Amino acid sequence: MSEIKNHKKLFIPGPTEVRKEILEEMSHHMIGHRTEEFSSLFGQIKPKLQRLFYTQNDVLVSTSSGSGFMEAAIRNCVSKKVINCVCGAFSQKWYKIALSCGKQASKIEVEYGKAIKPQMVDEALKTGEYDAVCVTHCETSTGVFNPIEKISEIVKKYPDVLFLVDAVSSMGGTKIEVDKLGIDICLASVQKAMALPSGLSVASVSQKAYERAKTIDSRGYYFDLLELQKTYEKNQTPYTPSISHLYALRKQLDYIVDEEGLENRFKRHRQMADFVRNWAVENEMKMFSELGYESDTVSCISNTKGFDLKSIKQELLNKGYLADTGYRTLNEKLTQEGKPTTFRIAHMGDMQMTDIQDYLNEIETIFKRGK
Ligand SMILES: Cc1ncc(COP(=O)(O)O)c(C=O)c1O
Structure with missing residues (x-):
């Protein structure tokens, strides 16, 4: 109780404030994650996530923060070499993740505070060296929105290149039309503009991304997109998820998509x-x-x-x-x-x-x- 009294209202860029109804929704009794009750819960979440992401693609859920899906995108989607668009601390981290996963990676780098320009991406992709490009939509460290609409027009010219977007701190706060922009992986953490407790992340995955994953042997275990896809089709997750988060996610999506709009x-x-x-x-x-x-x-x-x-x-x-x-x-x-x-x-x-x-x-x- 004293903790609630001492609660400080959060004006930091995540975690953000979580409404009381959502916190309460986390206190449901546990259910088995292999039960019909669970599948029904998960099945209700999927179409709402697709509406939030403006996509027909699967929107997978992971019991990890967004960094997990950043690693998943690299492990499953980079075969040849990735180009990371670096304009701040989080886009730099994605580059480091690529290297730490043993991938070939280069970066387009601009001064922190500046945005990545589409022609820079074009120059890089023209070389034919790359099969994936990573763009951080909202670079939280510098408050920059990178122009993903314009960048998407460039990436579409290169059909063998996968478009990987970190929307950790923008999803739920601005429109990101995943299908229209041809984003192959769009990943987000729920503790930012989606206003949920931290510990869960979501990511849309295109068919092209799954196809790429099939060609890669060392996809790892926890973030193997093909395993996640298999269970997603059955309204389940490969491993025991944070069920409490899923209750809260369902309620919050109802609010975001239907109540507030x-x-x-x-x-x-x-x-x-x-x-x-x-x-x-x-x-x-x-x-x-x-x-x-x-x-x-x-x-x-x-x-x-x-x-x-x-x-x-x-x-x-x-x-x-x-x-x-x-x-x-x-x-x-x-x-x-x-x-x-x-x-x-x-x-x-x-x-x-x-x-x-x-x-x-x-x-x-x-x-x-x-x-
Ligand atoms: C743009 C961006 N990408 C990635 C991350 C890492 O997300 P998480 O802390 O959910 O792993 C953050 C965290 O603040 C972020 O702002």
């Missing part, structure tokens, strides 16, 4: 993002992310006025908010370069405009006191 949800995220960006400018600060590529789910702001973010964070904690003071390694790099550090404001999940307004008012009061 996808278009309304995306509009709310856009409005919150616009509000935060305007607020930053009004307070004489600059967005760290490249103009025109700012994320709808998380804003990364340059602390150009040199506010003492550590003490502001403490003040906000005292008021019941958990604030973000920027991605650590990015800020260390910026400090070394003598540049202003960054902080992020998450506006994703089930957060409402009034939550953001209250939070920004608190920060502004602290700013005005000259911290």
Whole structure:
């Protein structure tokens, strides 16, 4: 009980706040994962996930965080060599995952804060060296939305190349039309814009991706997409899943898809993002992310006025908010370069405009006191 009283409202870019109804949904009694009851639960989740992803592809579920599916995408889909589009800490991690899985990998790299441009991907794919490209849709460390629509037009010119997209911090907060964009694997963690407790991830998988997996022997065990596919068809999972999460996922998908509605949800995220960006400018600060590529789910702001973010964070904690003071390694790099550090404001999940307004008012009061 005291933990609930002490709960700090999360304004960090994940995990995000989870509504009480969803937390309660996690407290169902356990059921056997090989029962009809389980298959019925899983069977209800599948079409709702497909609507969220705008796809007819399977949308697999894994009891792991999103990093698990990042590894799965690499293990199952890269045969020849992968090109990783790196523009921040998480896209860099995907490159490292590729190397640690023993794959051949190269990167297209832009300065952190900038977005990957489609022609860069074209230049790389033209070489014929690659059979997969990894793009991080929302680079959470820098608040950048990479232009996956435009990049998809490029990738479509190369039918042997699989398009792998990390939508960990954007799925559920903005429209990602998986089938229209021809995304072969689109992966997401549920603790971000889907506003569920952490510990589960979801990924759509195209037929082309399954076909590629068939040609690869060392797909590993836990993240073997072909095993996941086999059981998915029977409304099951290969191993014991987090059943509590699945109850919560079903309820939250009902809310996202039917109650709030996808278009309304995306509009709310856009409005919150616009509000935060305007607020930053009004307070004489600059967005760290490249103009025109700012994320709808998380804003990364340059602390150009040199506010003492550590003490502001403490003040906000005292008021019941958990604030973000920027991605650590990015800020260390910026400090070394003598540049202003960054902080992020998450506006994703089930957060409402009034939550953001209250939070920004608190920060502004602290700013005005000259911290
Ligand atoms: C863009 C992005 N990719 C990957 C990850 C890793 O996801 P997880 O922590 O769910 O494994 C994160 C986590 O914050 C992220 O923001």
